[in-house]
Amino acid sequence: GKGQHRHFMVKEIYEQPQVIGDTLNTMLNPASRTITLPELPFDLATIKRVTIVACGTSYYAGMVTKYWIEQLARIPVDVEIASEFRYRQPVLVAGDMAVFISQSGETADTLAALRYCRDAGLHTVALVNVAESTIAREATTALLTQAGPEIGVASTKAFTTQLVVLACLAMGIARANGRLTPEQEAHLSQALAEVPARIAEMLRDEDKIRVIAEDVAQARDVLYLGRGPCYPIALEGALKLKEVSYIHAEGYAAGELKHGPIALIDDHVPVVVLCPSDELYDKTASNVQEVIARGAKVLFISDAEGLSKLAVAPMASFTMPMVDPFVAPILYAVPVQLLAYHVALARGTDVDQPRNLAKSVTVE
Ligand code: M6R
Numbered sequence: 001g002k003g004q005h006r007h008f009m010v011k012e013i014y015e016q017p018q019v020i021g022d023t024l025n026t027m028l029n030p031a032s033r034t035i036t037l038p039e040l041p042f043d044l045a046t047i048k049r050v051t052i053v054a055c056g057t058s059y060y061a062g063m064v065t066k067y068w069i070e071q072l073a074r075i076p077v078d079v080e081i082a083s084e085f086r087y088r089q090p091v092l093v094a095g096d097m098a099v100f101i102s103q104s105g106e107t108a109d110t111l112a113a114l115r116y117c118r119d120a121g122l123h124t125v126a127l128v129n130v131a132e133s134t135i136a137r138e139a140t141t142a143l144l145t146q147a148g149p150e151i152g153v154a155s156t157k158a159f160t161t162q163l164v165v166l167a168c169l170a171m172g173i174a175r176a177n178g179r180l181t182p183e184q185e186a187h188l189s190q191a192l193a194e195v196p197a198r199i200a201e202m203l204r205d206e207d208k209i210r211v212i213a214e215d216v217a218q219a220r221d222v223l224y225l226g227r228g229p230c231y232p233i234a235l236e237g238a239l240k241l242k243e244v245s246y247i248h249a250e251g252y253a254a255g256e257l258k259h260g261p262i263a264l265i266d267d268h269v270p271v272v273v274l275c276p277s278d279e280l281y282d283k284t285a286s287n288v289q290e291v292i293a294r295g296a297k298v299l300f301i302s303d304a305e306g307l308s309k310l311a312v313a314p315m316a317s318f319t320m321p322m323v324d325p326f327v328a329p330i331l332y333a334v335p336v337q338l339l340a341y342h343v344a345l346a347r348g349t350d351v352d353q354p355r356n357l358a359k360s361v362t363v364e
Helices: 008-014 016-025 055-073 108-119 134-138 157-176 182-193 195-203 206-216 227-246 254-259 281-292 306-308 324-346
Strands: 051-055 077-081 096-104 123-128 141-146 221-226 248-255 269-274 297-303 318-321
Touching: 008 016, 008 324, 016 157, 051 055, 051 108, 051 123, 051 306, 055 077, 055 096, 055 123, 055 227, 055 281, 055 324, 077 195, 096 108, 096 318, 108 123, 108 134, 123 134, 123 157, 134 269, 141 248, 157 182, 157 254, 157 324, 182 195, 182 324, 195 324, 206 269, 206 297, 206 318, 221 254, 221 281, 227 248, 227 324, 248 254, 254 281, 269 324, 281 297, 281 306, 297 306, 297 324, 306 318, 318 324
Parallel strands: 051 077, 051 096, 096 123, 123 141, 221 248, 221 269, 269 297, 297 318
Antiparallel strands: none
């Protein structure tokens, strides 16, 4: 049941510290600050390229993973929408690794892509939340998230638990090909181990998001901006808002703004900016100045350092915990979930069962 919560969506948002911790427990050894991946029937060191295939929110988890694997392991990663991948005759090399991300493990297009890769001789790794699902059974290896049943149609805890598994996988690939030093492994493991506590802290500020959501609920269109691994989180934030509030939203890489979407900016279009203080901070902050100069109402989501450095005044801000940039995309997923939820409440939509959507898309 929903317990003390009004909807499954918010219950599942609040479960994240617990289920992320449960998921990390399957791979992270906090004492030694090392990771242990499940036994794989192939040697990760032989992998020359990783193909990741998924749909919807799971696809955005794949996009974040591309940043992680390419940065840490220095091998190329392709991330593909399953319905495109399966019909475009992708060029695949037998012996490479393909990863299929699916909460339900039953998504028809993702399953078809898995079979395509298996027939092409790739090692297929599934990442699912349902151990006995078709995708888990048909893959060479199944990795599991420990999110527990996700009832809300809008995916929340499945996404963040996918991300922590994928972060460990990226570290595992990097370690296998000699690119992750024990010091780095310890440092990143520590950053991951702290994620549940940081999210729990952040959730205490839910009320601030509720207040901001009342404004956003008046909008017809909303833009989400992010850079680097927070770019996929901008896409995820926009998807979440569309799904549960029916407000039109678009996610953009902040650097793309001046290539088109800036034409949309006026004081009726809220702009949600995901901007941790990392090496890309200054770039995104200057995009914020540009849109504020054009009258945009910005919701600036950053940490204390990032907020104090911002030279202009956003309409609203939300303070995130200071974390290692490696785990920032996991944390920044949570305020955009809460924002979508509160905007939906303000609009009176059916949060857990949005119109036209199914929890599991088993037909193409
Ligand atoms: O079960 P899956 O992870 O394969 O589902 C993929 C998408 O259908 C799913 O993420 C969908 O986009 C959600 N409604 C997002 O909230």
